[in-house]
Amino acid sequence: MTTVLIQRYAAFSTTPDGGNPAGVVLDAGDLTDDQMQHIAADIGYAETAFLTRFRADGEPRRGRIRYFSPVAEVPFCGHATIATAVALAARDGLGAFTFETGIGDITLATAESDGYVGASFTSVEPSIDEMPYEVLAELLELLGLSAADLRADYPHRFVYAGNTHPLLVLREPERFDSFTFDPDELRARMNRRNWPATVIVARVISPTEFEARNLFPVGSISEDPATGAAAAAFGGYLRALHLIHPPADVVIHQGRHVGRPSRIAVHVPEAGGIVVSGTAVEIQAPLS
Incomplete structure (x- = not known):
């Protein structure tokens, strides 16, 4: 090579x-x-x-x-x-x-x-789409959740800003922290549904601050510590459903559950693509 x-x-x-x-x-x-x-x-x-x-x-x-x-x-x-x-x-x-x-x-x-x-x-133009009941039921079963765990004011949707993500928003922090899933089973279902990116499960900290778990079983990975495309899609979702008043700045926390905390800054303009910002630092390569 x-x-x-x-x-x-x-x-x-x-x-x-x-x-x-x-x-x-x-x-x-x-x-x-x-x-x-x-x-x-x-x-x-x-x-x-x-x-x-x-x-x-x-x-x-x-x-x-x-x-x-x-x-x-x-x-x-x-x-x-x-x-x-x-x-x-x-x-x-x-x-x-x-x-x-x-x-x-x-x-x-x-x-x-x-x-x-x-x-x-700046992302491509975001969009959202309805999530069929059978898809919602499948996700809830995989994650050990029920419809009662979801926030009615943040409805489940498919969200897009470059990749398509299923999105669920939970009511209680305890359920957000405690739900579990079988990575192999979730990966099989994601492949069957042709979902190339993460499944987003989020909770509301404040109207402009959120925490997300982005499920992405691949190899030894089960959850993504920080997902810029998903953050852009989430910003588009908030705008489309009038859950924020743009222009608005949103913070998404992610990675706590896998020991790699991250902070993603999201700017939601009145129209057009969503702006995602963050720092990056070099990781020393492992010794061969």
């Missing part, structure tokens, strides 16, 4: 042991699909980002990016996008970057604040 430099970043965190780890390969132009899939599986993170083309079309800060989980390519990954932008800022300097993704162009801004480098991206 072609020798490539693999970097590792924790996104949506200011410490390497928080947030969501992502693999980043900034020079992946010579890699085949099978090689990228092999690297992603070997790293074992939820996703690894591969910059397959850079300085595209004569633009020095534009490139093509692809994302692979340990088992398959995914259309978009928010935390790996943030990580790649921060890695590029370290190499090429702060400023804006544009990534050509499987869901369209994503432009990011990078900046330094309080000694940490962060990035923000």
Whole structure:
């Protein structure tokens, strides 16, 4: 296999042991699909980002990016996008970057604040859709929950901002903390339903502050510590159902249940894509 430099970043965190780890390969132009899939599986993170083309079309800060989980390519990954932008800022300097993704162009801004480098991206146009009863019943059974555990004022929906996510919002913090699931069974159902990304289970802390558990069983992973695409989709959901008054700033906490706490900042404008922001810090590669 072609020798490539693999970097590792924790996104949506200011410490390497928080947030969501992502693999980043900034020079992946010579890699085949099978090689990228092999690297992603070997790293074992939820996703690894591969910059397959850079300085595209004569633009020095534009490139093509692809994302692979340990088992398959995914259309978009928010935390790996943030990580790649921060890695590029370290190499090429702060400023804006544009990534050509499987869901369209994503432009990011990078900046330094309080000694940490962060990035923000604007999602594609978000949308929501009704969740059929049989899908809801299936999810509740898998998670050991009932309809009585759900908040009626935050109705269950499919939400989208690059990837489609089923979303449930629970009433009680105790149920949010205590529900469990069989990762293999959930993965089988997700594959059957063709859900490429996470299942979102959330709770309300305040009208503009939430905590989320993003279920994503793949390999040794059961829950995603921080999910930028899901955060964008959640922001679109809040706007579409008039649960906030845009423009509004929302904070989503995630990762506590897997020991990697994260903080995702979400700006919800009156119209258009949702802005997701966070820091990323490099993780020292394991010794070989």
